[in-house]
Amino acid sequence: MSAALEVQVVDARMLTPVIREFTFASRSGRLPGFSSGSHVQVHLPLAERNLRNAYSLISDPADTRHYRIAVRLQDHSRGGSRYLHQQVNVGDTLRISPPANLFALHSTARQHILIAGGIGITPFMAYISALEQRSADFELHYAYRKHLTDAYADELQQRLGSRLHRYDGSSGAALDLAAILSDRPLGSHVYVCGPERLLMGVREQAKSLGWPPGRVHWEAFSGAEPGLPFSLELARSGRRIQVSAEQSLLEALESAGLEIPNLCRGGVCGQCVTRHLKGDIDHRDSVLSSTEQAEFLMPCVSRGCGSSVLLDL
Numbered sequence: 001m002s003a004a005l006e007v008q009v010v011d012a013r014m015l016t017p018v019i020r021e022f023t024f025a026s027r028s029g030r031l032p033g034f035s036s037g038s039h040v041q042v043h044l045p046l047a048e049r050n051l052r053n054a055y056s057l058i059s060d061p062a063d064t065r066h067y068r069i070a071v072r073l074q075d076h077s078r079g080g081s082r083y084l085h086q087q088v089n090v091g092d093t094l095r096i097s098p099p100a101n102l103f104a105l106h107s108t109a110r111q112h113i114l115i116a117g118g119i120g121i122t123p124f125m126a127y128i129s130a131l132e133q134r135s136a137d138f139e140l141h142y143a144y145r146k147h148l149t150d151a152y153a154d155e156l157q158q159r160l161g162s163r164l165h166r167y168d169g170s171s172g173a174a175l176d177l178a179a180i181l182s183d184r185p186l187g188s189h190v191y192v193c194g195p196e197r198l199l200m201g202v203r204e205q206a207k208s209l210g211w212p213p214g215r216v217h218w219e220a221f222s223g224a225e226p227g228l229p230f231s232l233e234l235a236r237s238g239r240r241i242q243v244s245a246e247q248s249l250l251e252a253l254e255s256a257g258l259e260i261p262n263l264c265r266g267g268v269c270g271q272c273v274t275r276h277l278k279g280d281i282d283h284r285d286s287v288l289s290s291t292e293q294a295e296f297l298m299p300c301v302s303r304g305c306g307s308s309v310l311l312d313l
């Protein structure tokens with residue numbers, strides 16, 4: 001895994017009552033380049049444990065003087081979003097991972113249809129900069145709740161004009177996915193980021209309209225969810241590790257000094273795949289088939305339930 005970068009918080013502002021934007025600058029010159037759709041993992045030194053959360057880069061990929069992210073305060077935060085909202089201030093130093101991209105823009109698409117739900121707008125902020133630079137054909141459908149999750153809505157209205165379609169859920173407006181996905185030119189690509197039900201809705205609608213799977217792209221922003229505490233045993237070393245209710249299995253392994261490859265920390269990239277040998281698993285990933293889950297798990301999201309879990313580590 002690449003070494004973490006040290007960045008300084010040079011700006012922080014509330015965009016809505018629950019979304020806070022941060023601007024980071026390098027403490028040692030330029031930041032590494034990135035492509036639109038990339039994310040970084042932000043290291044969060046909570047009092048009781050270290051946490052790493054992934055956030056999309058929203059700044060213009062052509063400008064590597066700064067990185068920007070926007071963070072929604074989660075109702076059931078395990079501490080990460082609360083820490084960023086309440087503890088981090090301008091002037092503070094944070095450690096972040098180098099950017100990685102699991103949600104890249106398709107360079108040869110004839111038309112790009114972007115569909116965002118709430119904080120799912122974040123990867124599209126960088127997309128829009130790249131699409132504008134290419135003079136690409138695109139449109140953005142943005143569903144939110146006014147004065148709560150409508151980050152950048154007014155700014156985007158100014159910038160995109162009729163290419164922006166707004167759906168304010170607090171006044172009853174809803175996305176009509178059948179209409180959005182019908183009668184599109186061959187070579188169109190659709191990208192969706194937002195809550196799980198929106199992702200599922202777009203994927204199912206696209207499938208029923210005959211969209212080829214390779215033209216439907218999605219990014220879930222789910223991370224680890226808390227659960228019951230459980231115990232782990234590592235088969236190769238015999239070590240025993242406790243995983244607390246608020247901790248992910250991956251975080252427990254990292255706290256014990258193990259290095260597990262990871263990119264998304266949300267059960268979608270497949271990087272952290274680990275073989276399990278015994279114990280009942282609550283699989284929460286979106287990668288493994290049920291056959292694969294009988295042998296492997298994704299420790300960034302999945303947990304033991306009940307008995308101790310034995311891992312091939």
Ligand code: FES
Nearest residue numbers: 265269270272300
């Ligand atoms: S880090 Fe991506 S699936 Fe676990």
